[in-house]
Amino acid sequence: MAFNSLTYLGFLLVVVMAYWLLPTGWRRSLVMAASVAFYSSWNVLFLWAPLMVAAVVFVCGKYIQANPSTSRKWLLTGIAILLALLVLFKYRVFVATNLSYFGIASKRGSFSPAASLVFPVGISFYTFEAIAYLMDVRQGRVRIPSFVDLCLFFFFWPNILSGPIVRARELMPQLRFEKIFEPRFVFEGCDRIVWGLVQKNVIANVLGIWVDRGFGGQPIATFSTVDGWFLAIAFGLQVYFDFAGYTNLAIGTARLIGIVLPENFRHPYHAASPADFWSRWHMTLSRWIRDYLFFPMNAKWEGAPLPLHLSLIGAMALVGLWHGAGWGFLLWGTMHGVYLAVYRMYESLRRGGLPAKGPGLLAGGLRVVTLVAVAAAWVPFRAPSLAQAGSILGAMFSRFTWRPEYSGLFYGVTVAVALFAAVEPLVMRALAEVDEEAAATGLSMFRIVVRPVAYLCGLTLFLLFDQNNSQFIYSQF
Amino acid sequence: MRPDLEAIRNAARAAASELTGKSIKDSQKLVSSGLIDSLAVLKLISLLERKLNIVIRPEMLQPEDFDDVALIVETIERVGKSVK
Numbered sequence: 229m230a231f232n233s234l235t236y237l238g239f240l241l242v243v244v245m246a247y248w249l250l251p252t253g254w255r256r257s258l259v260m261a262a263s264v265a266f267y268s269s270w271n272v273l274f275l276w277a278p279l280m281v282a283a284v285v286f287v288c289g290k291y292i293q294a295n296p297s298t299s300r301k302w303l304l305t306g307i308a309i310l311l312a313l314l315v316l317f318k319y320r321v322f323v324a325t326n327l328s329y330f331g332i333a334s335k336r337g338s339f340s341p342a343a344s345l346v347f348p349v350g351i352s353f354y355t356f357e358a359i360a361y362l363m364d365v366r367q368g369r370v371r372i373p374s375f376v377d378l379c380l381f382f383f384f385w386p387n388i389l390s391g392p393i394v395r396a397r398e399l400m401p402q403l404r405f406e407k408i409f410e411p412r413f414v415f416e417g418c419d420r421i422v423w424g425l426v427q428k429n430v431i432a433n434v435l436g437i438w439v440d441r442g443f444g445g446q447p448i449a450t451f452s453t454v455d456g457w458f459l460a461i462a463f464g465l466q467v468y469f470d471f472a473g474y475t476n477l478a479i480g481t482a483r484l485i486g487i488v489l490p491e492n493f494r495h496p497y498h499a500a501s502p503a504d505f506w507s508r509w510h511m512t513l514s515r516w517i518r519d520y521l522f523f524p525m526n527a528k529w530e531g532a533p534l535p536l537h538l539s540l541i542g543a544m545a546l547v548g549l550w551h552g553a554g555w556g557f558l559l560w561g562t563m564h565g566v567y568l569a570v571y572r573m574y575e576s577l578r579r580g581g582l583p584a585k586g587p588g589l590l591a592g593g594l595r596v597v598t599l600v601a602v603a604a605a606w607v608p609f610r611a612p613s614l615a616q617a618g619s620i621l622g623a624m625f626s627r628f629t630w631r632p633e634y635s636g637l638f639y640g641v642t643v644a645v646a647l648f649a650a651v652e653p654l655v656m657r658a659l660a661e662v663d664e665e666a667a668a669t670g671l672s673m674f675r676i677v678v679r680p681v682a683y684l685c686g687l688t689l690f691l692l693f694d695q696n697n698s699q700f701i702y703s704q705f
Numbered sequence: 706m707r708p709d710l711e712a713i714r715n716a717a718r719a720a721a722s723e724l725t726g727k728s729i730k731d732s733q734k735l736v737s738s739g740l741i742d743s744l745a746v747l748k749l750i751s752l753l754e755r756k757l758n759i760v761i762r763p764e765m766l767q768p769e770d771f772d773d774v775a776l777i778v779e780t781i782e783r784v785g786k787s788v789k
Contacts, residue, residue, distance in 0.1 A: 257771060367765050519767045523743045527750075527763030536744065572744075 230699065231389075231477040232690070233429050239266070244484045248409050255405035256380065259485070263385040267349075270389075274348035277313070278382045281358045282375065284309050289365045289372035294699035299366050306362045314355045317347035318553040350389045351549055356516050361396045364522050370396045377403065386482040390474055390612050390702040393512040394494045399489075407486035412667075415679065420480025422686035427473030428700065429693040430644055435466040438638045443610050452631040455624035460603040462642045463610045465649060467701055468496065471510070474700045479686065495653045499598050500591060502567035517543055541565030555618060560609035567601050568642075708757045710778060713724070717777040719753040731774040743768045759785040
């Protein structure tokens, strides 16, 4: 049951109505039942996976909080079991992917629903939540609740598939479901859901048609410079609108029942530097890496330059592998690690190591370099093989030819979507201001007429663009 | 001897100001606002250790524990140990 399907929208309508109509005491059971049903709709055989993760956190967490002197041992035991589960499933995908390199199958680039049969959907996401949970227990930030509450945390359907990666301390207190209904829950939830459907089905899927064709069918070494750049930029935009669309659907779903999930995106292509990009892209993953991997690692080494740069590259390579056990993902992560390390060196030379915005031309140049570097890194992330990635990168940076191969529509749509991504913050800010004014004056024209009309337009677009290619890119991770 | 609350607060203000090159108000968010990043937090920790003559165990900490002056004081109260 994908978020961008009519089946899911029907399911959501029933669950949300029941949630607000039933007595408060029934809400936990309803959300648990809805979450299990939702996860089962992907693959009932893997229902044990989040259950096992919850059991590992429950048992190890109990031991961690019971005795501080053995807490480190139990923390490491818990993390080892959780990672073993993740590695087991990721290596199965890795083997399948490598078989595809030899021409036996070519599944990695197609994002087919068959991927959900290979490993439990969302395992990368809830494994990271589980590790964070154990570390937070050891640091005395949270306590282990009842096993049922823990299951509710890991099964919670709005974010089980692909995040946002939540911390126990931000979601657990909300899972008491004590809020009283407010109309704004509906407005805020529907805003996110409708916009998410448009981002995914209209923008991302349309770009995906050309991106799939470019990365899937074209023989290598035939890309011109202009096509290489357009393909990289088009995929960068596709993956952003796809994942941001998914995230809006997740946040909007939770909002309908009064739950607040953390944000995952803050206009990443407006980043002023590689470090700034990671404070805007997949923010809950960046936060996880910072708090549970990078900070403890560097705390040990007290931020010494060589270990710092190596740990940056290593941590980002792991981020790449987290997406999937493929060389392309590893290269993507490593490239970002190198960008961050080089940026750190540049910053420490320029400003004594502190992140700061540079003046005028320098800052503008850094923005352009960041965009170019991010676009280049998307190539190995998306390309079905390193050979094809090398060919496209070669066309982009060294083998200059200017022969466009695609229809004018592809270039036009890519430019239009890029321009929209450029003005998106302004549009969002303007809409938020209008909404605030509308909220201050009660049920204004905006809330009575404009919003429902916008919903209608959005849903019509969603239905018009409803296609078979409905799988979210990040749901395969 | 463990430093008193006022000494910790003054040291926190001074360390944050030294690190950012700006005068830091108590309510100012340091990490969540992007003013300092996780590595700058490590520098902040060593500055505080030096100023207060204490040892801070970073393995029990997260960057957000240093998000403002009040949190820094609370964190040092929780995990800071005097150097013997």
